[in-house]
Amino acid sequence: MAAKDFFTHLGSIIASLMFIWAMFQQYFPYELRSHIEKYSKRLVTLIYPYIQITFHEFTGERFMRSEAYSAIENYLSSKSSTQAKRLKADIVRNSNQSLVLSMDDHEEVSDEFEGIKLWWSSGKNITKSQVFSFYPATDEKRYYKLTFHKGYREKVLDSYLASVLKEGKAIKVRNRMRKLYTNNGSMWSHVVFEHPATFQTLAMEPEKKQEIIDDLITFSKAEDFYARIGRAWKRGYLLYGPPGTGKSTMIAAMANLLGYDLYDLELTAVKDNTELRKLLIETSSKSIIVIEDIDCSLDLTGQRTNKKKERVEGGDENKDPRQKLVKEEREPKNSQVTLSGLLNFIDGLWSACGGERLIVFTTNHIEKLDPALIRKGRMDKHIELSYCSFVAFKALAKNYLHIDSHELFERIGELFGEVNMTPADVAEHLMPKTVPGDVVVSLRSLIQGLELAKEEAKLKAEKEEEEEEEEAEVKSETKMQENGDVK
């Protein structure tokens, strides 16, 4: 730091000398002047061993804010808050309305990158505008200046700056206000996405939860990997399980974990494959595209598609189903969204526009889906969300009641081994009752609920057994009658 300061002072002394020189240069002959200028510049670069790069806030068009400038601003915000003495504060319009600090003009912060020391300073040029302006601020041109030793030129230009821009953009994404898009026909409309669900509040087996979190984080950081292997940067998740087991909650938690936007795609409102493609191309990078209840949205189970084709083609069952799908693609534009249209989009034709995207399908009936739709590579990860286990219940109890253990847990544990209850139902019992926060009331209510469910399950099983017996009896009677007839 001291060395840099020394050279900075030396630089300003030389600059002052050059200023004096500029005032008196007219008294020297032209040739001598150009020689002196040339050698003085060389002298400056020789004795001033630092390189400076300036990033202006506005470049090119007057009102276009430089992307690099705002990325640097974000990148420096954490450093500024710890190092700078004078700070500027502003509120970011994100879901938390958080305060973002940046260094004030003419402040300096230092940074380190692979052992290299660098300095960032902020400043502004004030130009006196001759024209009367309603926007006097535009006459102040802010900039960030990066200073580093010339020995590190390549490293800084090749890797450091790229990493600053990348991290700056990532911080911006984390701070931005996220959106929930829904489609009305072929148009997206959006509202601010403010779902409080997180993976911490999601009740499921801890190992399974951790595996999903790791998978998501790995995906979000794997840009280079996807580029190298030549795959579109996307990943498909299929969430399946009974209603109320946390599929939609998990999607919100995913969006909150990664800071992505959500596109809730209502397939039934999409007219055809062309419209589907248009909608998907309009989705932004860093987003999760969700198709809920895929089995209900459309009859994408394959059977109907084939049946439809059979009608068109005269029911040739031996035909390769793939060929059928290709043909169906060429059907008139008024046709509904087809399985093949959806498969094409998952296969990455649409993702030529780049950027990371997750595609999430949810269903209550995985067995009803066409295997082509859910094979690996299309839906990379299949996640089963199931009935509440005792471990998941403990997570809910901690979240809802702030307790890790209780004497009633033993009985609850036993009941969870005997009866199925969805996390949504368990959560309902744990919601504050007449006396808010009364743990015993909530736990008793859950025990009652579980016992009732057990009773119902028992009655159902008995009924089913009876029906089976009756059926068996009817069958044996008909068989006897048949045998009697034959005789």
Ligand SMILES: Nc1ncnc2c1ncn2[C@@H]1O[C@H](COP(=O)(O)OP(=O)(O)OP(=O)(O)O)[C@@H](O)[C@H]1O
């Ligand atoms: N695993 C869970 N952890 C925490 N809360 C849960 C969990 N599962 C369900 N819930 C609670 O139950 C409610 C309903 O869950 P959710 O909407 O996520 O279910 P779903 O699986 O999407 O159901 P459906 O198949 O009907 O769409 C949520 O508001 C949430 O509070």
Ligand SMILES: [Mg+2]
């Ligand atoms: Mg749901």
